[in-house]
Amino acid sequence: MTIRLALAQIRPTKGNYAANLARLGEALAQIARLEPKIDLFIAPETATSGYFVEGGVRDVAVTAGTLFRDLQEQHKAAKAPALDVAVGFYEVFQNRFYNSCLYATLGGKKSGVRHVHRKVFLPTYGVFDEERFVEKGDAVRAFDTGWGGRAAILICEDAWHSLAATIAALDGAQLIIVPSAPPARGFAAEPGARLPASVVRWERIVRGLAEEHGVYVALCSLVGFEGGKGFPGGSVLVNPHGEIEVRGPLFEEAVIKADLDLDALTRARADSPLLADLQTQLPHLLKNLGKGERGKGKRAKAKFDPARDGTSKAHSAFRTPHSALAVTGKGREHEDPLHLDPELARQWLMSFLRDEVVRRRGFQKGIVGLSGGVDSSLTAFLAAEALGKGNVIGVRMPYRTSSPESLEHAKLVIDKLGIPSITVDISAAVDGYLAQVEKQEKQGEIDPGRKGNVMARERMIVLFDLSAKYRALPLGTGNKSERLLGYFTWHADDSPPVNPLGDLFKSQVWALARHVGVPEEIVSKPATADLVQGQTDEGDFGISYAKADHVLYYLISGAKPEEIVARGFTPQEVELVRKRLESTHWKRRLPTVAVMSQTAIGEFYLRPVDY
16 A cells, blocks of 8 residues: 655745745645645644744644644645645644644545644753743654554654654554754764754654654654754655655755555564564563662662572683773764865855845845955855845955955955945044044054954944945854954944854864855965954964864863863963853843843743844
8 A cells, every 4th residue: 555645844934824824735736736646745843833933932823723724725725635734833722832733634525633743842952942932742642544544743852752653653653754843953974975964863863763663754844044043854754664765855945755655564564573572572561660679879789699690700701711802992083073064064054045135034135245354255155156146245345454455355256256346445434433532642542452343343334334225134254263252343243134154163164165166365365354454363362263163162062171181282272262262252142131020022022033
């Protein structure tokens, strides 16, 4: 028996239930034209709203009955044949909010809601905060479907707990549906994988679930960006042998067709009867659960009985070994922790720019301040490919002491990309302001740090004014190293609302810049803010980016200074970076506001900024 399903990895319009429902209707209309007909249509977790809606859950949550009715209308309008659907949504049920998935049959005599799964395991760590906004479900069950078999649903983290899949399989599930919305993180270490590390890990999990329980697993993942967090798609169908049968594209909407051969379950379970073994042994395992010795707070001394052990003291192989045993342990990692897959990074950041600039914020154009350095050059290259070269404006903003090379290199980028450009000399504006506030001093005596900050903030005035004039969204160019070291002017370099490079260390920026074709004379020259003549970043830091990036990585990963020193860095290098990191936290936060109410913005009133 063959079941045909469609995995619809869609990009929801965040917070817009009506628009997302219409998108699901479009997908239903698309599959209505497919032959042979589709038996099951699966959409991702929170497909009707987007995932990171935080306090907006109460605005987008609907009852299962409401969603079923609305899907029925979309199904009817699409003129689709009768089929089953599984759609992730935020649900309101008995005056509580849940992260749920509706399973229903649309059309035909069997039309109706068959099951609602409410997510049991709510991630509340890292970038996740689900327990603050929704309640936990309390059950995993298999259910009868419209296509004649049995299925179960596990939403995202539910699938990370293998016991949940075991319960579903023991309850008769032949297919486990996993609607998911996992943000992409990291780069896969496997050569040639070209997948985010998080996607590789997800595939490993669902393949294990399928093989262990002899079931099909359909993982359907969200795509798009929400607040900079990118959902990669990459949906998969895994067969009962743990093999991936189909895989969706990365960062793109798609409907992925796949077939389920239910006879394959029989063959897989015969080849590897793990589930049958578990069914036999489970009553015994449960009967003895918790009946072992618990002790009284102190570890009891074990009594060794050679007779029962099957060996004797005199003939112990470990007392009279025939050969030495090799002693092994974990050594230093050989993989560079800052390893970057540049082609995957390029695809990732281009999808980010398209989503954030065009889809999320409604701009057609981007505007970039071009300094002639590698960061702004890379941003321009990415933006030109993502938005089109005619939709990226490069702005040169020299001061009278700026290096002529900076202007030349910025022009080199403009010419190579073929983007429109503007040059605005900020000398008069900066000098005029400083002359006003320093009437008693000669301008040459003004503190270089202050003057540099004025120059940086003046450039942001120019950039945002030109943004309003040309309706082009300002794009940030600051990298992760600068942000962590506090090497930027507060409310200046960090002001643009969209920044593709902010989670890339400087060494990663160099690697990606070479990959996308930034001219080598820009990539290989010493990095400089060009605010003071002769200034370089590494000269200001007192340490190279190559070392600083790795020390920063280990520090923010939780390593202790002495552990970092053991990796080949000097105590002085580690302490230098640590002090800069610790002393600049304030620059990476919004202004501190005195909390005086139950509706304080960002504390109690939590609404994402991106919809």
